[in-house]
Amino acid sequence: MEYTQQSGARESDAPATREEVAEALERLAFLAVRHLTNRDISFTAASTLGRLSREGPSRLTALAADEGVTQPSMTQLIQRLERQGLVTRVDDPHDGRVVLVAITDAGRELLAERRHGRTNRLAELLATLPPEDEQALATAVRAATPAFQRLVENAARARKSPGNTAS
Amino acid sequence: MEYTQQSGARESDAPATREEVAEALERLAFLAVRHLTNRDISFTAASTLGRLSREGPSRLTALAADEGVTQPSMTQLIQRLERQGLVTRVDDPHDGRVVLVAITDAGRELLAERRHGRTNRLAELLATLPPEDEQALATAVRAATPAFQRLVENAARARKSPGNTAS
DNA sequence: CTGCCTATATAGAGGCATGATATAAAACTA
DNA sequence: TAGTTTTATATCATGCCTCTATATAGGCAG
Numbered sequence: 001m002e003y004t005q006q007s008g009a010r011e012s013d014a015p016a017t018r019e020e021v022a023e024a025l026e027r028l029a030f031l032a033v034r035h036l037t038n039r040d041i042s043f044t045a046a047s048t049l050g051r052l053s054r055e056g057p058s059r060l061t062a063l064a065a066d067e068g069v070t071q072p073s074m075t076q077l078i079q080r081l082e083r084q085g086l087v088t089r090v091d092d093p094h095d096g097r098v099v100l101v102a103i104t105d106a107g108r109e110l111l112a113e114r115r116h117g118r119t120n121r122l123a124e125l126l127a128t129l130p131p132e133d134e135q136a137l138a139t140a141v142r143a144a145t146p147a148f149q150r151l152v153e154n155a156a157r158a159r160k161s162p163g164n165t166a167s
Numbered sequence: 168m169e170y171t172q173q174s175g176a177r178e179s180d181a182p183a184t185r186e187e188v189a190e191a192l193e194r195l196a197f198l199a200v201r202h203l204t205n206r207d208i209s210f211t212a213a214s215t216l217g218r219l220s221r222e223g224p225s226r227l228t229a230l231a232a233d234e235g236v237t238q239p240s241m242t243q244l245i246q247r248l249e250r251q252g253l254v255t256r257v258d259d260p261h262d263g264r265v266v267l268v269a270i271t272d273a274g275r276e277l278l279a280e281r282r283h284g285r286t287n288r289l290a291e292l293l294a295t296l297p298p299e300d301e302q303a304l305a306t307a308v309r310a311a312t313p314a315f316q317r318l319v320e321n322a323a324r325a326r327k328s329p330g331n332t333a334s
Numbered sequence: 335c336t337g338c339c340t341a342t343a344t345a346g347a348g349g350c351a352t353g354a355t356a357t358a359a360a361a362c363t364a
Numbered sequence: 365t366a367g368t369t370t371t372a373t374a375t376c377a378t379g380c381c382t383c384t385a386t387a388t389a390g391g392c393a394g
Contacts, residue, residue: 029203032195144307147300155198
């Protein structure tokens with residue numbers, strides 16, 4: 001748990017501790033959530049649609065487990081999405097108990113619209129910055145993207161099998 | 168609206184477009200909602216508590232406007248928070264209509280706990296990265312912070328008076 | 335005092351999550 | 365095969381959170 005500041009590649013005076021990075025990322029996340037969130041459907045609904053789009057028809061319980069909600073919640077969510085025409089339910093011929101949920105074309109369209117909406121909003125926001133600031137953000141993003149990608153993967157792994165912070 | 172890639176400080180081959188930055192922020196928002204969210208109180212509740220902590224006792228309608236929800240929603244939210252002992256309501260002696268909402272010590276404690284929880288979770292996540300990745304994130308975060316700060320300010324301004332992307 | 339504006343509350347509806355429990359199909363088990 | 369258990373999904377009751385529409389009450393202008 002202890003963290004001693006490694007010396008190297010330090011040129012400024014501010015201490016770039018792990019906690020400092022964590023707090024800065026928190027502020028970033030707050031903005032993103034605050035100004036990028038669509039209010040039309042819930043986060044779980046959007047995430048579930050995205051999963052169905054990426055991974056194809058899935059069982060209710062599998063969706064519930066993957067999204068971290070209970071099975072009754074997922075049942076209700078799927079019922080709402082079905083009412084909105086965003087998903088369909090098909091019986092599994094091999095197992096009379098299961099229901100396979102699949103995304104519809106309307107669901108895919110909604111996903112695409114949401115993605116465009118967010119990107120456009122953010123692009124407009126970025127356009128309000130002076131060019132140096134935008135350049136600085138672009139450079140930082142490109143430098144951080146590979147590491148951040150691994151961070152996200154580790155987070156997903158930690159969610160599936162919690163309690164393995166040290167290997 | 169058009170965006171031509173400015174040449175300068177470019178050393179890699181990937182195009183650092185505005186859309187690339189937007190996507191990175193989107194992924195960050197997803198990580199935050201997915202892995203950093205506390206389920207004890209809602210986002211609006213936490214944000215309102217934070218505002219009360221920073222700005223002191225406020226009117227219901229002011230809170231509703233600042234948080235971007237309707238007045239009845241804020242009334243209900245404040246009722247719940249009062250039931251939980253996180254805020255108190257005081258009558259304004261100068262105006263019999265208004266109710267001033269103030270955060271309690273318990274509310275401040277909850278805020279601090281949430282902040283620590285998030286920071287710790289993020290710090291644990293950062294600890295799973297190889298040192299080069301962590302260093303890269305630290306450097307990127309420090310480089311991006313000033314520009315990002317201005318982005319946040321612009322975003323808040325845009326929220327209050329929409330439709331003024333160009334000044 | 336009358337009438338309007340403002341600040342807050344209430345009512346009703348729906349989305350979104352929960353835990354507890356019901357139902358039906360599949361899979362064991364004896 | 366009959367009985368039990370497990371698995372997949374649904375239903376019910378509850379609470380949070382938001383909305384729109386509307387009510388109440390205080391402040392203020394004439």
